[in-house]
Amino acid sequence: MGRATLHPPVAATLAVGLRQLVADGRLPVGGRLPAERELAAALGVSRVTVTSAYRRLREDGWARSRTGAGTWTSLPDRSGVVAAFVPGSPRDGTVDLTYASPSGPPEVAEAYAAALEALPHLLPGHGYAAGGLADLRARVAERMTGRGLPTTTEQVLVTTGASAAISGALRAVVRRGDGVLVEHPTWPNAVDKLRAQGARVVPVPRDPAAPQGTGGFPAALDRAARETAPALAYLVPDFANPTGAVLTVDERRRVVASLHGRGVVVLADETLADLALDEDDPALRPPLASVGPDGAVLTAGSLSKSVWAGLRVGWLRGEPSLLARVAAAATREHGSLPVVDQLAACVLLDRLDDALVGRRERLREQRDVLVDALRERLPTWEVPRPPGGLSLWCRLPRGTSSSAVTEAAERHGLFLSTGSRFGVGHAFDEHLRLPFTQPVPVLLDAVERLVRAAADADRAWGAPTTSRTGAVLG
Numbered sequence: 293m294g295r296a297t298l299h300p301p302v303a304a305t306l307a308v309g310l311r312q313l314v315a316d317g318r319l320p321v322g323g324r325l326p327a328e329r330e331l332a333a334a335l336g337v338s339r340v341t342v343t344s345a346y347r348r349l350r351e352d353g354w355a356r357s358r359t360g361a362g363t364w365t366s367l368p369d370r371s372g373v374v375a376a377f378v379p380g381s382p383r384d385g386t387v388d389l390t391y392a393s394p395s396g397p398p399e400v401a402e403a404y405a406a407a408l409e410a411l412p413h414l415l416p417g418h419g420y421a422a423g424g425l426a427d428l429r430a431r432v433a434e435r436m437t438g439r440g441l442p443t444t445t446e447q448v449l450v451t452t453g454a455s456a457a458i459s460g461a462l463r464a465v466v467r468r469g470d471g472v473l474v475e476h477p478t479w480p481n482a483v484d485k486l487r488a489q490g491a492r493v494v495p496v497p498r499d500p501a502a503p504q505g506t507g508g509f510p511a512a513l514d515r516a517a518r519e520t521a522p523a524l525a526y527l528v529p530d531f532a533n534p535t536g537a538v539l540t541v542d543e544r545r546r547v548v549a550s551l552h553g554r555g556v557v558v559l560a561d562e563t564l565a566d567l568a569l570d571e572d573d574p575a576l577r578p579p580l581a582s583v584g585p586d587g588a589v590l591t592a593g594s595l596s597k598s599v600w601a602g603l604r605v606g607w608l609r610g611e612p613s614l615l616a617r618v619a620a621a622a623t624r625e626h627g628s629l630p631v632v633d634q635l636a637a638c639v640l641l642d643r644l645d646d647a648l649v650g651r652r653e654r655l656r657e658q659r660d661v662l663v664d665a666l667r668e669r670l671p672t673w674e675v676p677r678p679p680g681g682l683s684l685w686c687r688l689p690r691g692t693s694s695s696a697v698t699e700a701a702e703r704h705g706l707f708l709s710t711g712s713r714f715g716v717g718h719a720f721d722e723h724l725r726l727p728f729t730q731p732v733p734v735l736l737d738a739v740e741r742l743v744r745a746a747a748d749a750d751r752a753w754g755a756p757t758t759s760r761t762g763a764v765l766g
């Protein structure tokens with residue numbers, strides 16, 4: 293930190309800056325902060341300013357002091373935070389950007405009508421289908437084969453969304469105390485699952501904006517694998533949540549070769565793989581499992597983002613022996629899977645490519661409207677335009693905290709997830725995930741609420757003005 297990073301009110305920006313250094317791990321937790329007098333002299337500010345910043349950090353749990361002994365960094369207690377990432381019910385007059393899941397298209401109802409017509413053929417049977425209906429597994433296998441990953445029906449297990457596929461794979465491969473690499477930031481529920489299982493979560497930075505000079509993400513993964521000897525790596529190669537980042541063909545090869553070479557099982561989550569949004573996007577990138585030997589990569593997929601999360605239909609691809617173990621555990625847990633949903637999923641998969649054309653077009657428009665509006669109304673924010681997926685991963689100006697913005701936003705009827713929800717520990721408080729899954733008028737309304745919330749947060753925390761006009765709007 294230097295004097296140049298501090299803006300009035302200086303004590304508040306100093307507190308935010310120090311807090312972000314602790315959250316990022318750049319200042320070690322439990323490390324001693326400089327004496328107040330020393331820091332004041334180094335930054336050219338008054339001692340009262342530093343005293344007040346340290347007090348703020350202590351009040352928020354980011355520092356502890358002993359009279360006369362000094363001040364140490366610490367982390368706020370988050371033990372009371374419930375780790376579950378499920379959106380709440382809609383409330384009139386508010387905008388909820390805590391979830392990134394598009395509404396269901398009319399084809400869902402049509403598919404269920406067709407499923408009900410097909411149902412009588414199955415009624416004479418017992419209704420249990422361990423591993424899923426053969427017709428559905430065959431369609432998933434066919435779709436994977438079409439994407440360049442030759443797959444048989446036996447290599448596909450139907451699951452209750454990608455969530456159950458991921459949980460099943462983790463239970464089959466990861467033991468308590470095992471290390472698991474996750475890209476960082478990542479889908480929060482994966483981290484919650486790993487924690488619940490007693491895994492050691494090892495975050496590996498995957499920053500789509502980072503220069504590639506150091507070998508980028510594959511090199512970082514390789515380093516982490518070498519140093520921590522993990523059992524598994526959980527990756528979202530296509531249009532990751534929250535960044536929308538995609539691995540290049542070369543990165544895919546390097547990642548799989550290095551992790552397989554070090555005996556690390558890769559779990560590729562393809563939940564968002566259908567959501568390429570750039571019209572000039574090059575041809576489909578090969579699935580991660582297609583660039584490694586058999587058994588090196590497990591693949592989870594779902595209809596949740598390509599069609600609708602309410603379906604709860606997903607799948608896991610892997611070697612039949614591993615799938616049998618996953619299926620046995622799933623059967624012990626909840627018996628079997630709903631038949632009508634699987635029949636509807638067959639119909640939806642048959643029409644998926646056509647349906648995706650419209651879905652991508654809508655998402656592309658929503659992405660572009662949100663990016664343009666944010667860049668216009670909050671010009672000091674870094675707002676990237678991701679190549680696909682469902683959300684923007686915005687970097688806030690230095691000194692602005694996404695928890696402060698999220699807190700302020702609620703007073704304007706806007707619900708957000710803080711950036712740190714997508715990190716391990718307290719990282720990413722300077723980021724905000726903004727999904728573009730809702731219609732354009734809702735997104736534009738959300739931006740106006742956000743401008744007001746950001747201005748409130750800046751006033752409370754003392755970051756530079758974020759609105760172009762400088763005034764509080766509305």
Ligand SMILES: Cc1ncc(COP(=O)(O)O)c(C=O)c1O
Pocket residue numbers: 392452453454455456479528532533561563564593594595596601605606
């Ligand atoms: C990367 C990723 N994987 C999996 C899921 C959950 O998928 P499903 O609804 O199929 O369980 C999500 C939902 O947000 C996600 O973003």
